[in-house]
Amino acid sequence: MNACRYSENLVAFLDEELREQERADFQSHLSNCQSCGETIDQQRSLGAALASLPTVDPSPGFETRFWARIAREDQAAEQRREQGFWARAGWRGWLVGLTTAAVAAGAVMLALRSPGPELDPDFALVADAEQFELLADADIELLEVMEILEAWDGQEI
Amino acid sequence: MMDEDSRLMLAFQAGDRQAFEQLFRSYTPRLMAFLLRMVKDRGRAEELTQDVFVRVYQAAERYEPRAKFSTWLFGIAHNLALNDLARAYRKRERPLEDAHSETTADRNPDASEQLEARRMTEALEAAIGELPERQRSALMLRTVQGLGYEEIGTVLGASVSSVKSLLHRAREKLVSQMKEAGR
Ligand SMILES: [Zn+2]
Numbered sequence: 001m002n003a004c005r006y007s008e009n010l011v012a013f014l015d016e017e018l019r020e021q022e023r024a025d026f027q028s029h030l031s032n033c034q035s036c037g038e039t040i041d042q043q044r045s046l047g048a049a050l051a052s053l054p055t056v057d058p059s060p061g062f063e064t065r066f067w068a069r070i071a072r073e074d075q076a077a078e079q080r081r082e083q084g085f086w087a088r089a090g091w092r093g094w095l096v097g098l099t100t101a102a103v104a105a106g107a108v109m110l111a112l113r114s115p116g117p118e119l120d121p122d123f124a125l126v127a128d129a130e131q132f133e134l135l136a137d138a139d140i141e142l143l144e145v146m147e148i149l150e151a152w153d154g155q156e157i
Numbered sequence: 158m159m160d161e162d163s164r165l166m167l168a169f170q171a172g173d174r175q176a177f178e179q180l181f182r183s184y185t186p187r188l189m190a191f192l193l194r195m196v197k198d199r200g201r202a203e204e205l206t207q208d209v210f211v212r213v214y215q216a217a218e219r220y221e222p223r224a225k226f227s228t229w230l231f232g233i234a235h236n237l238a239l240n241d242l243a244r245a246y247r248k249r250e251r252p253l254e255d256a257h258s259e260t261t262a263d264r265n266p267d268a269s270e271q272l273e274a275r276r277m278t279e280a281l282e283a284a285i286g287e288l289p290e291r292q293r294s295a296l297m298l299r300t301v302q303g304l305g306y307e308e309i310g311t312v313l314g315a316s317v318s319s320v321k322s323l324l325h326r327a328r329e330k331l332v333s334q335m336k337e338a339g340r
Contacts, residue, residue: 011325015299017306017317042332049281049335050300056189058203066181066207070214 004035014043162226170217177217180226181210188234190301195238195293196245197286205241209234228308235294235312242290280338284331292327295320 009026012018018026030036162183168176188209193202212233223229285293294313298304304312306320313320 007329008322008325011328012306012321015306015324017321039332042336043328046328046332046335047300049277050296050331053190053278053281053301055186056193056199056202058185058189058206059199062185062203062207066210069207069211073211073214 004033004039006033007036007039010036010039011043014040014047159222160225160227163222166213166217166220166226167222170220177214180213184210184227184230187302188230191231191234191297192238194282194285194297194301195235195290196241201241201245205234205237208237212237224311225308227302227304228311231298231302231304231308232312235298238294239290277335277338281331281335284334284338287334288327288330291315292323292330295323296327296331299324 006026006029009018009022013023013026013030030040162180165176165180169180185206188206189202192205192209193199196202196205209230213230224232285296288296291313295309295315298309298312299306306317306324309315309320310317313323315323
């Protein structure tokens with residue numbers, strides 16, 4: 001154990017993580033502190049030992065298992081997209097109905113008032129359906145973000 | 158300047174699945190090394206390595222290269238490891254102690270020098286395993302992954318000066334334990 005009060009900077013010095021001034025100060029301290037000099041040598045050999053720790057290869061079948069999981073992930077995402085669409089089509093269906101009715105009513109009024117360009121009643125529905133799909137996607141994203149946030153948060157032991 | 162791996166991730170976001178495969182292959186050994194030393198169980202380390210990349214896969218659409226790719230990736234790995242440790246702790250599972258020995262067991266044990274080197278590696282692995290979690294994470298992120306202090310701070314949610322102190326304490330402890338083992 002190094003009792004020198006400058007030794008706090010020793011590891012950061014070796015890691016080249018000291019600011020310029022700190023580095024200069026520590027270097028000049030090092031030239032006349034035997035304790036830090038010895039510790040530097042020990043830390044260097046520890047560094048070498050840490051750098052040569054064996055790497056670990058995953059067991060056979062690791063990649064196959066992983067790509068199978070990714071395939072399941074694709075499937076689940078596809079299912080979520082479909083379910084999300086139909087769930088929203090369900091509870092917002094009446095909204096489509098209302099909107100379409102309003103648009104249609106407006107179109108009828110317009111048509112009655114003035115002989116303007118013809119309004120295709122299906123047009124509104126098609127546009128809405130597209131928006132629903134986007135909505136469903138956005139909700140799935142939100143769920144996933146929350147899942148990831150959950151993983152990122154509150155895990156300090 | 159964006160790092161090369163962030164660029165690969167953006168390529169994957171744009172639909173290039175080979176870019177994802179490339180990231181997966183190049184980071185697997187490093188993630189394994191990190192996670193094995195965190196959870197001390199080979200099977201769980203493998204599972205977690207896969208979990209990290211499933212998360213990466215899921216998050217691809219929303220990915221924005223705000224930090225270096227490695228910082229982001231090890232942030233995910235670190236959090237999953239903490240989750241796993243917490244779960245194991247709740248279930249009072251004892252981490253398997255032989256997780257590291259098998260990595261060195263099949264070397265040629267003839268020369269006594271090699272035996273000695275192996276003994277020291279095992280002592281070092283054991284000493285790392287006994288470090289408090291945050292010191293261990295910081296040490297592994299620094300020495301195995303080569304992350305800078307600021308990146309480690311981002312991963313651990315700590316200031317650069319606490320990273321400095323975590324690494325100082327960790328390495329001081331390791332040196333003193335290696336001296337014991339060398340006696
Ligand atoms: Zn000193």
